[in-house]
Structures are given as structure tokens and as C-alpha cells.
Amino acid sequence: MSLPTARGGARPGLWRRHQRTLAPWLFLAPGLFMFAVYVILPIFQSIRIGFHDWDGIGTATWIGIGNYVELTGDDAFYTSLYNNVLWLVLYMLAVPAGLFMALFLNQTVAGIRLYKALFFFPFVVGLIFSWFYAPGFGPFYKLTGWLTGGGVAVLADERFVTYGIIAAGLWPQVAYCMILYLTGLNNVSPDQIEAGRLDGARGWRMLWHVVLPQLRPATFIAVVVTVIGALGSFDLVSIMTDGGPHGSSRVLSYYMYEQALSEYGFRMGYGAAIAAVLFLIMMLFITGFVWRMLRDERGAG
Amino acid sequence: MFPTPVTGPRARLAYRVALPLALILWLLPLLGVAVTSARPAGDLAAGNHFGVPSHLAFENYAAVFHDSPIGQYFLNSFKVTIPTVIGAVALSCLTGFAPAVYGFRLNLPVFFLFVVGNFVPFQILMVPVRNLTLNMGLYDTATGLVLFHVAFQTGFCTLFMRNFIKALPFELIESARVEGVSESRIFRFIVLPLMRPAIAALLVLIFTFVWNDYFWATVLAQGRHALPVTAGLYALNGQWVAAWQLVSAGSIVAALPPVAMFFLMQRHFIAGLTLGATKACPRRHRDRGRGVGLHFGWSGGHRMLVEELPNGRRQVQFGAVLAAGEVVLDPGGATAAPGDLIAAFGDRGRNGLANAFQAAFRRRVRFPAPGRPRPVHDNVWEAVCFDHRLDVLKDLADRAARMGAERFVLDDGWFGRRDDDTSGLGDWGVDRRKYPEGLSPLIDHVEACGMTFGLWVEPEMVSRDSDLARSHPDWIIMPDGLVPVTGRGQHVLDLAKPEVGDAIFDRLDALLAEYRIDYLKWDMNRDVVHDARPTARTLALCALLDRLRGAHPSVEIASCASGGPRIDAGILRRTHRVWLSDSDDAHERWRMQRTASQFLPPGIVGSHVGPRRSHTSGRVLPMAFRAAVAVTGHMGFEMDIRELTEEEGTMLARYTTFYKEHRAWMHAGTQHRLATHPDCAATVFVSQDGARFLAFAATTASPLNETVPPLRLAGLEPDARYRLRLLNADEVSPRATRHFPSPLLEPGGLAFSGQALMTAGIVLPFAFPDAMWLVEGQAP
Incomplete structure (x- = not known):
């Protein structure tokens, strides 16, 4: 007596046998390809270009660390770096401010959905701050004029210009953090809140000991996007001042753009070197973030 | 919820006022822009930057669209944003799935790659990406921008999706694999439907990111046919020197789509942005878990069978028992099986089934006056037993009414020559030795106390020492050649004989016609054996009850069956109350009543306050406990009410009042x-x-x-x-x-x-x- 063989032969096909090994790569393939072409490879290319002197059109000449040596003596670079640090420090205010706003809005009254959407508005508007600061008639100019007797043209004053742009940048960033925290608050376990309330925790102590620990994922993402935003700040600088006056509001990403692409530049190698420095600073944070994320996950698993 | 929701009318009002104020303050720059956008150019030229506009110049908006390519820019923005959003979300569904679900070796490195790429300062990509786009001939096209945005946003989306999928219950995927479902079908039919909230959240986020992009727009495009609105607006800013009203109008228009998107998708957005928060595992308890419950509503002999057949199938059978020869069918004939099977199925544990059963029972019980709350009973059995004296009973009625009773129930001992439990059953006429003028004087007194009157009967039974047994010995269930078996000294009448049913009906009918009785406590105190026609007898009982209810529709009937052999959905179609047990120990009653609640709604379960010292257990229990247990059913008193101390009386009256306050909603x-x-x-x-x-x-x-x-x-x-x-x-x-x-x-x-x-x-x-x-x- 013979046993009937399974249809399709005695051995299942290649796909059937390796389905679970091959499947993840098939799922990954399209996204990974795009990502590799547009993100991963350019990072290395950029680092490579940083060792060249290149105008973007002609042939690139290998100059080793020449660009980096030049950077060490470039005042504009230091100004940009200093401004980036300023951005990083002050931009962090968006995190507690966003938390505060989320706490304020986390209520249920009629129309609260519309309010939340309207508070989200600044996230999408940047240009209008130049109007806000406009010398002569801008509201801020008027306000300082009214307070001190002489109006301050923030964007034209080397002492204030970076602070002015950061303030404008904080506006949408706070809204962004607010959204993240609103979501986080949605996931805060009511049981723990009530348990805390049973134990007599109220207000600040409740926030600090019960709510904030549960908001850690939201805080994590908020800090991450704020750091990225601060180090990558470009739009407002470009829109509001073009790095001026006299280059005093430049940040690294803007300086890089200036060197590489704007009418001053087409020094691709030098721009790429600035980008590499920025990338290095960023890698410090990235490593920290990823390390924490994996540690948390392992802890949870 | 944190912070505590604002409650109270004043706090809510304050909040409602604070909300728009804060919003105005927050959006002050934006409002300034909005006002400027509606300001005529003449005002600005005249230096009127902040005053009331001389008129609302909506023509600025028309001018922006008419005199500048902003319409084209706007269109470009959509041409870039919409394909990017779709592309990035679709790709990241796939790429997020892989590291979340598979434990392959390169899992972590690949995921790390996406995270690093996501956090990278995108300016570092500028030079190579610009060259790549130029080389592909896509510089200054929407396609070039879309391709880059899709690739770049895939990093963030993958991180987001991976964390979302990771938080889904992995058992779902595993159980599908056990069933042999292919990986692509697992993705399509199990994971993808669950990802809807995450997809919605990403749609909003990516839309906003890409819509607001300015950097890449300036790097990868320059002409009006490809420039999106953010970059276009800036380009116009150069042309419109000092034409702030136009810049403002353009800004407002450019800002609207993401806000609208956010508002429309807010609910899904918030739900989807869980940021990988872990959800608490449901605890197992009696409110969870799948179960099936079955109840057979039949008051006669029956059989319940659960078995596995030799072929592996399982069967459950419920059925009334037919005695040998009880039904004889002609060839091809048929008979209908009596009984009422209730089957419940649910995933909310035993309590879920209990709710379903209680509802089913509640639907079957038809009260004479459905709106009437279940009245507090006072039953005098414990106080007087067979020793009925009018003055004592009147005194008991007075006391019961003061405690809050609403129905006075005269128990065993009022009929025939019933001086103990050996005689009198079957002779359903008032004992004139005890009640020379009949029951009327007592009923009048009871009603004067504000109560209604209820009466105990045990119509299916007969005592050997009774006129009925002496005149109709053949009505007793007595199989041929056997000596009838007694239980509690009594015999069972063969109700299956039509003349027996008629006789019982006539006597009860006469009683109910003569006296104002609104409640019969229909007792049934022994098991039935040697019954040659158990099913026919049960059907006859149902018919008798139906006939009585037809003749006296305002009378409530209790199916009182000690030990509970006659508590079921069948009898409850014809009766209105059950009596679980004669145990008057509150601890035992609490246990029984809780168990009975698996099927029986509280409003039909007699639940009486027993004596201080329980007759059935010898336990002495405080009044508060006894009364509280009684409140959980259809409340009544079942003790010699004269034994109450003043303190106990106060306590009992308090709980009775409490019962009356809450019974309506508790029973519903x-x-x-x-x-x-x-x-x-x-x-x-x-x-x-x-x-x-x-x-x-x-x-x-x-x-x-x-x-x-x-x-x-x-x-x-x-x-x-x-x-x-x-x-x-x-x-x-x-x-x-x-x-x-x-x-x-x-x-x-x-x-x-x-x-x-x-x-x-x-x-x-x-x-x-x-x-x-x-x-x-x-x-x-």
C-alpha cells in the first residue's frame, strides 16, 4: 500500500520552505531601497564630498581634511555653531510649554476639538512672524517702542536677531509638543490617577510623580523632535533674515546652504564638511535616543 | 483623566471664558495677519496698520489668486503632498511590519538604519540628493520632490508604524500562523485593519510636514510650475515689497489645508498616536471569558444530557421525561416536546450570562400590574404556626404595617382541620373553629392597616386525614398494587385526571371570589414518585394555573417549592415569585440568593428577614445583616415580629424604607x-x-x-x-x-x-x- 503524495511533489516549494525568512525582506525591499538611495547613500556621499574641493559642476579635487582645517579658522562657522547651541537650549522651552498647554486643553467642554485644532494653527505658519517684527509698523516694534521709547527692529539688530527667530520658531514647536502631549495624556491610565488621588496626591505632586512618568514616551518624542528642529533650523532663518544682518543669525544648516548653493557659494565640498559636523553633533543625540529606546523596550519586554 | 475635569457651573464658566482668551493671546500674531489680510492697501499706505480696517478688503484674497501664480503654487503643493503622503504611508506599512513581527538577524540593524536616517539633519543630504535629482532629470519637477519626500518620510513612518504594530497583541499573528495563514495574508487581513488609527495619524503628520516643507522646495525646484506654496509665497514676498495685505492673505490661505486636515482627522489622529504605549492586559474574572449557559424551563420530570458521541461530536439534550406508555403514537404520528429552553452565549463571563438569563426570566414573568413595585411581605408562619387566633393575627398585622410591610400573608393552618401537618390538606375551606366569621374580619383589618392580603395554599397535595381523601381516595397518585408513599405525611393528587383539576379549581376559585386576596403562596412540599404520567400532570398543573389566572387576573402567585424543584422559566410564565428555601439564616440566604442570581432577577426572589435566632441553623445574627440581605431580593419579614427589640425594630424599619426607595431601579x-x-x-x-x-x-x-x-x-x-x-x-x-x-x-x-x-x-x-x-x- 502506498501513501498518496501531497500535491505539488514531495517537497514543498522554495517559497513555502523559506516563507518566514524571506517575508521580512520582501516587506522591507521597496521602502529600504528608496531610503537607501535617498538617505543612506547621500550621507556617505556627503561625507566623501567633504574631503573634496568641488564647485558642483567641474571635477572634484581631493584635499583631505582641508575643508575642516578651514572651518577651524572660520568666524562665520563659529557664529553659526554658537547660534545652533542657542537654538538647542532655548528651543527646549517648547517641551514644558507644550505640556502646559496640553494640560490646559485636556478638558471636555463643547467645541474643544475645534479649539485644539486652532491651537495647532501656528504649527503651519512661519512667514508671518517677519510681519510681526517688521520695523516701523510691526506689532513687536510698536510694543517695544511703547515700552522703551524707541522701537527695536529685532531682525535688523545683531544682538537680538537670533532670539527673535527662536521666539518665532518656538511658536509652532510649542503647538507640536502640545499635540504630542495631548495624545500622551489620552493614554494616561485613569486608574493610576485615581489611585494617586486616593493616596492624597494633588496638583503638582500628582503631575510629577504620577502623570509625568506615564508621559515618558510623549516626552521622549517631544525632546527628539525639538532637538532635530533646533539643529536643523533653516526655514525661519532663510525666510526672515537670510542669515543677516551681517551673517549674525546664521545657523549651521543655513551656512552650509549658503556655501553650497546660494549666490555666494557653489563650494559643495565646504558645505558638505559643515553638514558632516552637524551630522556628528546629531549622532551624539541619535545614539543616545536609540540606546534609550532599546533599553526601554528591553525593560518592557 | 488628568488634570481633573473642571466641574461645577462656576469653574466650567471660568474655563469657557479662559479658553477663547488664551486662544486669542496664543494666536495674536496670526490674528494680526488675518486682520491685515482683510485690510485695504490704502490703509497700510496711510499708516493704519492696527486700527480698524476702513473696510473688509476680501479683494486681497481675490488679488492674491488673480495677480500672482499662487493658485499654481497651491496646486503644486497638493501635487507634491498627496502622492507623498500616500506613498510614504503605504511603504512604511510594509517596512514597519517587518521589524515588528519578524525576529530575523538583521532586524535591529535595519531598524537602526531607519531611525538614524530619520533623525539625521536633512541638510547633510542636500548636495548628493540635488545631484541625484539633477542626474535623473527630475530637477524642478513635482516628481523629484515626491520621490525624495517619500524616501525621507519613510524613516519616520517606519519608526512610528513599527512601534504601533509592536503594541498589537502578538497572539493574533501567532494563531493565524498556526492555522497556516500565509505571511502576506496575515499582513493584509490581520495587521492592516488594526493599523487604521496609526495610518490616520500618519496621514495628518506627513501631510503637515510635507506641506510645510520649505528647504527641499528651494533645493529641488525653482520654477512656478513646480514650486510649492511655502516657497512660492517667499518668492512673492520679494515682489510684493511692503504689500503686507497680500503676503498675509497668501499666508492664511497656505496655512489652511493642514489645519483642516488636523481638525477632520483629530479623533483618529489622537487615537493613532499612541507612541507605542503598552496596554494593560485584561484580568480574568467573572466578568470576562466566553461561556454558554443553558436553562430548561419545565416544571416536571426531565433529563439533561451532555455527552461525547463515539464519532467525536458532542451533544447536549434537554427534555421532559415521558413515563412508559404515557404517550402512545400511531404510526407516523408525532408529539410535541414540552418545555422552554433558554440558551445564552456571551464573552462577559458568568455575570454576562446572568444578565442575559435575568432578562429572559424578566420577560417571561407577567405581573398583573407591571408598574407596581414589589411589595414588602409579612409572613406570619414563624409567629403562629398552626395556632391561628384573630386577635394575635390583628396585632401582628398592626406591627408589620408599622415596620413598613405592604402585604400580609396568612400561611398554613387556616383551612380544614389543620392543627398540625398530618391533616387537612385538600379541604380548602376556612376553618370555622379558628375563623367563625371567615377570613373577612382579618382581611378588613389588614387592609385597614394599609396592606393587601395573601394566602398560603398547597393545592396539589392531600392529607390522608381529610374530607377530600376520604371522598376521593382514587385521586391520590397510587400505582396499581403498590402502597402509596408519603412525604411529610402527605400524598400527591393525580392532576392528570381532569376531574381533579376541576375540583381544585372550583375550591380555589370560590376562595378568590369570596375574599379580597391578591396573592397565593402556592406551596409544593414533597417530591413526586410513582407518577405514571409525569408530563401530563405537569401540563395539567400549567393549565390549572392558567385557568385560575384567567378567572382572577389580579392575583399574584408564588411558586413556593422548598429546595427549589419548581423554580424554572416554565412555571414563571404563570407565577410571579419564587421561594428558594425555608432556611432563615441570613448567611445561607445570602449565598443562595447570590447563586440564584445566575438565573433569577432579584424582583422575583422572595427574600425575607428571619428571626434573631435562626430555626434552621441555630445561628444568632444582628438585625442589620439580616435586613440588608433581605433588601437584595423581593423583601419580606419571616419572623415573630413581636420578638423585635426597639433597636431591632428601628433598624428593620430603616432597611424597609431603604428597600422601598431603591426597589424600582434595582429590580429593573x-x-x-x-x-x-x-x-x-x-x-x-x-x-x-x-x-x-x-x-x-x-x-x-x-x-x-x-x-x-x-x-x-x-x-x-x-x-x-x-x-x-x-x-x-x-x-x-x-x-x-x-x-x-x-x-x-x-x-x-x-x-x-x-x-x-x-x-x-x-x-x-x-x-x-x-x-x-x-x-x-x-x-x-
Whole structure:
């Protein structure tokens, strides 16, 4: 007596046998390809270009660390770096401010959905701050004029210009953090809140000991996007001042753009070197973030 | 919810005022722009930057669209944003799935790659990406921008999706694999549908990111046919020097789509942006878990069978028992099986099934006056037994009425020559030795006290020593050649004989016609044996009850069957109350009533306050405990009411008042037994609308520890906030208040969400044994 063989032969096909090994790569393939072409490879290319002197059109000449040596003596670079640090420090205010706003809005009254959407508005508007600061008639100019007797043209004053742009940048960033925290608050376990309330925790102590620990994922993402935003700040600088006056509001990403692409530049190698420095600073944070994320996950698993 | 929701009319008003003020302050720059956008150019030229516009110049908006390519820019933005959003979200569904679900070796490195790429300062990509786009001939096209954005956003989206999928229950995927479902089908039919909230959240986020992009727009495009609105607006800014009204109008228009998107998708957005938060595992308790429940509604002999057949199939059978020869069928004939099978299925544990059964029973019980609340009974059996004296009974009626009774039930002993339990059954005429003028004087007195009158009968039985047995010995169930078996000294009438049913009907009908009786306690105190036609007899009983109810529709009937052989959905189509047991020990009653609640709604379960010293267990129990147990069913008194001390009387009257206040909603709502520990057994009643509940927690023995675990409630509205009140706080034992203050003892009470009360529970104050805590919760 013979046993009937399974249809399709005695051995299942290649796909059937390796389905679970091959499947993840098939799922990954399209996204990974795009990502590799547009993100991963350019990072290395950029680092490579940083060792060249290149105008973007002609042939690139290998100059080793020449660009980096030049950077060490470039005042504009230091100004940009200093401004980036300023951005990083002050931009962090968006995190507690966003938390505060989320706490304020986390209520249920009629129309609260519309309010939340309207508070989200600044996230999408940047240009209008130049109007806000406009010398002569801008509201801020008027306000300082009214307070001190002489109006301050923030964007034209080397002492204030970076602070002015950061303030404008904080506006949408706070809204962004607010959204993240609103979501986080949605996931805060009511049981723990009530348990805390049973134990007599109220207000600040409740926030600090019960709510904030549960908001850690939201805080994590908020800090991450704020750091990225601060180090990558470009739009407002470009829109509001073009790095001026006299280059005093430049940040690294803007300086890089200036060197590489704007009418001053087409020094691709030098721009790429600035980008590499920025990338290095960023890698410090990235490593920290990823390390924490994996540690948390392992802890949870 | 944190912060605490603002409650109270004043706080809410304050909040409602603060909200728009804060919004105005927050959006002040934007409002300035909005006003400027509607300001005529003449105002600006005249220096009127802040005053009221001379008129609302909506023509600025028309001008922006008419005189500048902003319409084209706007279109470009959509041409870039929409394909990017679709592309990035679609790709990241795939790429997020892989690292979340598979444990392949390069899992972490690949995921790390996406994260690093996501966090990278995108300016570093500028030079190579610009060259790549130029080389592909896509510079200054929407396609070039889309391709880059899709690739770049895939990093963030993958991180987001991976964390979302990681939080899904992995068992779903595993069980599908066990069933042999292919990986692509797992993705399509199991994971993808669950990802909807994450997809919605990403749609909003990516839309906003890409719509707002300015950097790449300037790097990868320059002409009006490809430039999106953000970059286009800046380009126009150069042309419109000092034309702030136009810049403003353009900004407002450019900002609207993401805000609209956010507003429309807010609900999904918030739900989807869980940021990988882990969800609590559901606890197993009696409110969860799948189950099937079956009940056979038939008051006669029956058989229940659950078995596995040789072929592996399982079967369940319920059926009435036919005695040999009881039904004889002609060839091809048929007979209908009597009985009423109720089957319940659910995934809310035993309490879920209990709710379904209670509802099914409630539908079957048809009260003569459906709106009438279940009246408080007073049954005199314990007080007088067979020794009926009018003056004593009148005195008892007076006392019962003062305690709050609404129905006075005269038990065994009023008929025939019934001086003990050996005689008289079957002779359903009033004993003139005890009641020379009939029952009327007693009924008149009872009604004068504000109560109605109920009467005990046991119509299916007959005593050997009775006129009925002497005149119709053949009516007794007596199989040929056998000596009839007695139980409690009595015999069973063969109701299957039509003349027997007629005779019983005539006597009961006469009684009900002569006296104002609104309740019959229909007893049935022995098992039936040697019955040659058990099914026919049961059908005859049903017919008899139906006939009586037809003739006297206002009379309620209790199916009183000690030990409970006649408590079922079949008999309850014809009766209105059941009596679980003659046990008058409150501990035993609490246990029985909680168990019976698996099927029986509280409004039909007789639940009486027993004597201080229980006749059935010898236990002495405090009045508060006895009364509290009685409140959980259809309340009544079943003791010699004359034994009450003044203190006990006050306590009983208090609980009776309490019962009357709450019976309407308690009998209409749901009932949930609570998971408790050996020394505490609790039940919660929840009103139909979920707005209030009443929890009964009995301490049955001294707890092993000085504090008891929290009592987790069930069946509440998770989002409702219930204000808690311990109703019998005055019964807190002194030791407890000294050492373990319970939050329930806070003056004014505390309010908690239903969710918290069901998952975290409430800590009850310490109690001595034989105590029942009553915790009330009310949602505003």
C-alpha cells in the first residue's frame, strides 16, 4: 500500500520552505531601497564630498581634511555653531510649554476639538512672524517702542536677531509638543490617577510623580523632535533674515546652504564638511535616543 | 483623566471664558495677519496698520489668486503632498511590519538604519540628493520632490508604524500562523485593519510636514510650475515689497489645508498616536471569558444530557421525561416536546450570562400590574404556626404595617382541620373553629392597616386525614398494587385526571371570589414518585394555573417549592415569585440568593428577614445583616415580629424604607456578583442607565488580615464618574475608624470613574463578621 503524495511533489516549494525568512525582506525591499538611495547613500556621499574641493559642476579635487582645517579658522562657522547651541537650549522651552498647554486643553467642554485644532494653527505658519517684527509698523516694534521709547527692529539688530527667530520658531514647536502631549495624556491610565488621588496626591505632586512618568514616551518624542528642529533650523532663518544682518543669525544648516548653493557659494565640498559636523553633533543625540529606546523596550519586554 | 475635569457651573464658566482668551493671546500674531489680510492697501499706505480696517478688503484674497501664480503654487503643493503622503504611508506599512513581527538577524540593524536616517539633519543630504535629482532629470519637477519626500518620510513612518504594530497583541499573528495563514495574508487581513488609527495619524503628520516643507522646495525646484506654496509665497514676498495685505492673505490661505486636515482627522489622529504605549492586559474574572449557559424551563420530570458521541461530536439534550406508555403514537404520528429552553452565549463571563438569563426570566414573568413595585411581605408562619387566633393575627398585622410591610400573608393552618401537618390538606375551606366569621374580619383589618392580603395554599397535595381523601381516595397518585408513599405525611393528587383539576379549581376559585386576596403562596412540599404520567400532570398543573389566572387576573402567585424543584422559566410564565428555601439564616440566604442570581432577577426572589435566632441553623445574627440581605431580593419579614427589640425594630424599619426607595431601579437593572475572597461575598446592582449602583459586601467571617483587599465592581459605565457614599457608615466598628480610615468615610464622599472602580476597586472599612456594607454610587 502506498501513501498518496501531497500535491505539488514531495517537497514543498522554495517559497513555502523559506516563507518566514524571506517575508521580512520582501516587506522591507521597496521602502529600504528608496531610503537607501535617498538617505543612506547621500550621507556617505556627503561625507566623501567633504574631503573634496568641488564647485558642483567641474571635477572634484581631493584635499583631505582641508575643508575642516578651514572651518577651524572660520568666524562665520563659529557664529553659526554658537547660534545652533542657542537654538538647542532655548528651543527646549517648547517641551514644558507644550505640556502646559496640553494640560490646559485636556478638558471636555463643547467645541474643544475645534479649539485644539486652532491651537495647532501656528504649527503651519512661519512667514508671518517677519510681519510681526517688521520695523516701523510691526506689532513687536510698536510694543517695544511703547515700552522703551524707541522701537527695536529685532531682525535688523545683531544682538537680538537670533532670539527673535527662536521666539518665532518656538511658536509652532510649542503647538507640536502640545499635540504630542495631548495624545500622551489620552493614554494616561485613569486608574493610576485615581489611585494617586486616593493616596492624597494633588496638583503638582500628582503631575510629577504620577502623570509625568506615564508621559515618558510623549516626552521622549517631544525632546527628539525639538532637538532635530533646533539643529536643523533653516526655514525661519532663510525666510526672515537670510542669515543677516551681517551673517549674525546664521545657523549651521543655513551656512552650509549658503556655501553650497546660494549666490555666494557653489563650494559643495565646504558645505558638505559643515553638514558632516552637524551630522556628528546629531549622532551624539541619535545614539543616545536609540540606546534609550532599546533599553526601554528591553525593560518592557 | 488628568488634570481633573473642571466641574461645577462656576469653574466650567471660568474655563469657557479662559479658553477663547488664551486662544486669542496664543494666536495674536496670526490674528494680526488675518486682520491685515482683510485690510485695504490704502490703509497700510496711510499708516493704519492696527486700527480698524476702513473696510473688509476680501479683494486681497481675490488679488492674491488673480495677480500672482499662487493658485499654481497651491496646486503644486497638493501635487507634491498627496502622492507623498500616500506613498510614504503605504511603504512604511510594509517596512514597519517587518521589524515588528519578524525576529530575523538583521532586524535591529535595519531598524537602526531607519531611525538614524530619520533623525539625521536633512541638510547633510542636500548636495548628493540635488545631484541625484539633477542626474535623473527630475530637477524642478513635482516628481523629484515626491520621490525624495517619500524616501525621507519613510524613516519616520517606519519608526512610528513599527512601534504601533509592536503594541498589537502578538497572539493574533501567532494563531493565524498556526492555522497556516500565509505571511502576506496575515499582513493584509490581520495587521492592516488594526493599523487604521496609526495610518490616520500618519496621514495628518506627513501631510503637515510635507506641506510645510520649505528647504527641499528651494533645493529641488525653482520654477512656478513646480514650486510649492511655502516657497512660492517667499518668492512673492520679494515682489510684493511692503504689500503686507497680500503676503498675509497668501499666508492664511497656505496655512489652511493642514489645519483642516488636523481638525477632520483629530479623533483618529489622537487615537493613532499612541507612541507605542503598552496596554494593560485584561484580568480574568467573572466578568470576562466566553461561556454558554443553558436553562430548561419545565416544571416536571426531565433529563439533561451532555455527552461525547463515539464519532467525536458532542451533544447536549434537554427534555421532559415521558413515563412508559404515557404517550402512545400511531404510526407516523408525532408529539410535541414540552418545555422552554433558554440558551445564552456571551464573552462577559458568568455575570454576562446572568444578565442575559435575568432578562429572559424578566420577560417571561407577567405581573398583573407591571408598574407596581414589589411589595414588602409579612409572613406570619414563624409567629403562629398552626395556632391561628384573630386577635394575635390583628396585632401582628398592626406591627408589620408599622415596620413598613405592604402585604400580609396568612400561611398554613387556616383551612380544614389543620392543627398540625398530618391533616387537612385538600379541604380548602376556612376553618370555622379558628375563623367563625371567615377570613373577612382579618382581611378588613389588614387592609385597614394599609396592606393587601395573601394566602398560603398547597393545592396539589392531600392529607390522608381529610374530607377530600376520604371522598376521593382514587385521586391520590397510587400505582396499581403498590402502597402509596408519603412525604411529610402527605400524598400527591393525580392532576392528570381532569376531574381533579376541576375540583381544585372550583375550591380555589370560590376562595378568590369570596375574599379580597391578591396573592397565593402556592406551596409544593414533597417530591413526586410513582407518577405514571409525569408530563401530563405537569401540563395539567400549567393549565390549572392558567385557568385560575384567567378567572382572577389580579392575583399574584408564588411558586413556593422548598429546595427549589419548581423554580424554572416554565412555571414563571404563570407565577410571579419564587421561594428558594425555608432556611432563615441570613448567611445561607445570602449565598443562595447570590447563586440564584445566575438565573433569577432579584424582583422575583422572595427574600425575607428571619428571626434573631435562626430555626434552621441555630445561628444568632444582628438585625442589620439580616435586613440588608433581605433588601437584595423581593423583601419580606419571616419572623415573630413581636420578638423585635426597639433597636431591632428601628433598624428593620430603616432597611424597609431603604428597600422601598431603591426597589424600582434595582429590580429593573442588572446584578453582578463580584470576585471576592473567602471572608467577603459581594454583589453590585447597577441601574439600567448605568447612572447609579448599590454594592452589598458581606463580611462572613473575621478577615485573615487586618485590611481586606479592594472590592472591584462590575457592570458600571467606564467613563461615568460615580460619587461614592457608604450608606451605613454608622455601623463602622470603632476599631476600624481608629486604625484604618477608609476613603469611603470622607465626608461628602469621593467621586471615581467607573473604570477605576472596576479595575482598582474600593477599599472598604474594616468590619466585624456578620456585617454588610452598602456602598452607593451616583453619577451626576
